[in-house]
Amino acid sequence: MSDPYHLGAAADLTPVPDQLHDSPSWVYLLREFEKHYRLGSDGGSRAIRAHRRRVRETLTAVIDANPAIAQRDPSTRPVTAHLPRAFDLGKAGVLSGMARALERVSDRLSWEYGYQKVPRALEKKYAYCEIAGPQGPVRAERLVLGFVLFAPNTTYPQHSHHEIEESYVSVSGAWSENETAVHAPGSLILNRPGEEHRITTGRFDPVLLAYAWVGPDERLSAPGMKFSRTRKARMEQGI
Numbered sequence: 001m002s003d004p005y006h007l008g009a010a011a012d013l014t015p016v017p018d019q020l021h022d023s024p025s026w027v028y029l030l031r032e033f034e035k036h037y038r039l040g041s042d043g044g045s046r047a048i049r050a051h052r053r054r055v056r057e058t059l060t061a062v063i064d065a066n067p068a069i070a071q072r073d074p075s076t077r078p079v080t081a082h083l084p085r086a087f088d089l090g091k092a093g094v095l096s097g098m099a100r101a102l103e104r105v106s107d108r109l110s111w112e113y114g115y116q117k118v119p120r121a122l123e124k125k126y127a128y129c130e131i132a133g134p135q136g137p138v139r140a141e142r143l144v145l146g147f148v149l150f151a152p153n154t155t156y157p158q159h160s161h162h163e164i165e166e167s168y169v170s171v172s173g174a175w176s177e178n179e180t181a182v183h184a185p186g187s188l189i190l191n192r193p194g195e196e197h198r199i200t201t202g203r204f205d206p207v208l209l210a211y212a213w214v215g216p217d218e219r220l221s222a223p224g225m226k227f228s229r230t231r232k233a234r235m236e237q238g239i
């Protein structure tokens with residue numbers, strides 16, 4: 001017998017394939033993404049304008065298609081101890097709607113590392129959760145949406161994404177990419193396929209970033225996350 005209301009252990013534990021439109025909290029969170037990618041500025045950059053359009057058009061098609069929700073087991077990582085502070089900061093910032101919408105589903109999030117072997121220096125400093133993509137929880141093709149959380153005073157080593165175009169949208173905290181600027185809530189940073197990037201976070205507060213990946217389905221299903229093998233990156237990973 002199915003358990004459409006998720007009443008718990010007494011019921012059949014088989015995951016129930018809800019549809020997106022039966023899960024308003026997921027819809028509101030996706031709409032926060034769509035709104036930001038539609039209304040945010042491109043700063044005069046043609047590449048960012050094209051990326052924003054690609055993300056929001058793909059996302060609008062996902063929402064309209066009313067895909068299945070793949071229930072994942074909620075999981076935490078040590079860094080999620082910083083999540084309440086990240087929500088507090090996010091709710092006081094320009095992306096407060098995004099922070100609130102994520103908080104509403106925070107008991108359903110599956111935080112993970114994405115690497116077979118996580119550098120020891122990062123174990124307590126970082127994790128990400130997916131919101132939409134080939135793996136769910138909202139089933140989507142040609143697009144992955146998620147959030148990444150960093151502890152204060154973190155260096156996330158240099159990496160790039162093969163065939164995947166990535167943007168980060170800053171929700172909470174202050175951070176820098178490639179030591180070229182300080183990004184505040186509301187900023188969008190575009191990393192085109194293959195572009196190397198390295199992230200550092202400020203000393204006192206966590207950083208919560210929303211991210212969007214667009215690219216070929218087969219790559220989004222198996223992105224093969226790897227750090228770049230630069231000397232600096234090897235040193236940062238302690239290998």
Ligand SMILES: [Fe+2]
Binds near residue numbers: 161
């Ligand atoms: Fe990245």
